Amino acid sequence: MRTDPSSDPPPGDRELLIARLPAADPALHVMPLDNATLSTQTCPVRGPHRHAYHELFWTRSGTGVHVVDGERTVVGPGTVLVLGRGPVHFLEHARELSGAIVRFGDELLQESVSARSHPGCLLTARDRSVVHVPPEDTAHFDAVIGALAAETRRPLSALSDDVHRHLLLTLLSWIGRWYDHERPPEPGGKDDPVIRLYRRFNVLLERDFARHHDVRHYARELGVSESALWRALSGVTGSSTRTLITERVMMEAARLLRFTDLAVGQIAHEVGVRDRLYFSRAFKRRYGRSPRAYRERFHGAVEEEGGV
Numbered sequence: 644m645r646t647d648p649s650s651d652p653p654p655g656d657r658e659l660l661i662a663r664l665p666a667a668d669p670a671l672h673v674m675p676l677d678n679a680t681l682s683t684q685t686c687p688v689r690g691p692h693r694h695a696y697h698e699l700f701w702t703r704s705g706t707g708v709h710v711v712d713g714e715r716t717v718v719g720p721g722t723v724l725v726l727g728r729g730p731v732h733f734l735e736h737a738r739e740l741s742g743a744i745v746r747f748g749d750e751l752l753q754e755s756v757s758a759r760s761h762p763g764c765l766l767t768a769r770d771r772s773v774v775h776v777p778p779e780d781t782a783h784f785d786a787v788i789g790a791l792a793a794e795t796r797r798p799l800s801a802l803s804d805d806v807h808r809h810l811l812l813t814l815l816s817w818i819g820r821w822y823d824h825e826r827p828p829e830p831g832g833k834d835d836p837v838i839r840l841y842r843r844f845n846v847l848l849e850r851d852f853a854r855h856h857d858v859r860h861y862a863r864e865l866g867v868s869e870s871a872l873w874r875a876l877s878g879v880t881g882s883s884t885r886t887l888i889t890e891r892v893m894m895e896a897a898r899l900l901r902f903t904d905l906a907v908g909q910i911a912h913e914v915g916v917r918d919r920l921y922f923s924r925a926f927k928r929r930y931g932r933s934p935r936a937y938r939e940r941f942h943g944a945v946e947e948e949g950g951v
Contacts, residue, residue, distance in 0.1 A: 659731065659903045660692035670751050671807050673792035674744040678705070680737055691731050691902045696748045699814065700724040703785055705740035709733070712894075713901060713941070721781055722773040723818055729849065729895070731902045743788050751808050774822050787813055840865065841879045844872070844887075852891045853915045858884045892916070893929040900938045907934045 664672050691710070700709070702718045709716045711730045718724055726732055776784050791810045794803070847864055855861070861884065862869045873884050880887065892914045899910045911922040926934050 659899065660690060661695050662692050663695045664746055664748060670748045670804070671791075671795055671811070672746045673788065673795050674746070675792060676740055676742045676744065679740045691733050693731050693898075694726060694728050694746070696746050697728065698726040698747075699743075699745040699818070700726065701742040701745065701784070701788060702740060703742040703781070705738055705742075707737040707740050708735040710735050712898060716773065718773050721776045721778065723776060723784075724773045725818060727849070729898075731898045742785075743792065745788060745791065745811070745814070747807075747811055751804070751811055772825075774818055775825065776817075776821060780817065780821075784814070784817060837875045837878060840867065840872070840875045844876060844884075848888065848891055852888060853895065853913065856888055856892060856915060858888070861888070889925060890929065893926055896922070896926055896934065897930060897937065900934055901941045910934070 664670070700707075700718065701723045702720060704720045706720075707718045709718065709724060709732060711726070711732050713731075715735065716724065787810055791807065791814070794806050794810065797803070843865055844861060847861060851860065851864075858869050858872070862872045865872060867875075869884070876882065876884050876887060882890070895914050896910050899905055899913060900907075903910075905913065907923070908919050911917070911919050914922075916922040916925075923933055926937070930937055932940070
């Protein structure tokens with residue numbers, strides 16, 4: 644996959660761009676926005692890309708349109724969009740947009756970080772809505788982002804990482820609170836152990852879906868039995884553990900089909916499926932058409948290696 648964010652790949656060699664943080668500071672970058680438009684290079688990566696980091700896109704004023712996994716999401720004043728590494732994303736349009744983009748790596752998310760504060764749980768693959776910042780909290784939220792931006796401009800010291808982490812976790816905790824407030828109450832309440840297990844499973848799934856498709860692995864890593872994990876996940880989502888794993892694998896395959904020119908066999912390998920025929924059948928069950936037909940629906944690409 645390409646990692647150069649400054650240019651699009653040449654025709655016939657379309658691969659998914661990977662946007663990375665500046666080499667000078669691999670853990671954190673804050674980009675203030677002031678009446679930004681696309682012409683001001685607000686978003687250096689213009690085409691579909693995914694991040695090698697997490698991103699908070701804070702809109703204090705103005706409007707913008709993000710395309711996340713092919714779906715358009717409108718952001719307006721007083722909203723924040725959380726993007727993890729997984730989704731394929733680009734900023735389609737921005738007009739008089741002020742706020743900031745906060746980009747940070749996993750280095751700032753240690754094991755002590757609660758699952759609720761992890762961006763992968765704030766906006767999961769099933770939920771692309773933005774989070775609204777309450778008007779009474781807008782100034783506080785903006786001030787903490789401003790403080791974080793100021794800290795990134797200071798000379799690095801032994802305490803820099805701690806300061807960055809504390810300010811960032813304040814932002815994530817607030818977003819998590821607002822996110823929970825906007826959603827209908829979850830069965831048993833947000834502090835229910837079943838809900839906590841579901842959140843932990845989501846974080847683990849994001850980490851391991853391309854390497855582990857077996858239920859046993861996830862149950863073992865989470866310290867519960869397979870049946871207990873099944874009961875928890877089916878109670879919250881209505882789907883079994885195996886179904887959730889398969890859906891995450893197939894969603895990744897769909898992203899690669901839509902946004903790269905990798906052959907079907909290569910994509911199957913990328914998502915950890917060795918049997919290409921099984922992969923094609925599983926994909927068709929999930930999306931209603933074969934991988935090749937799915938790709939042709941979006942950009943007319945034709946497999947040169949006899950795609951299924």
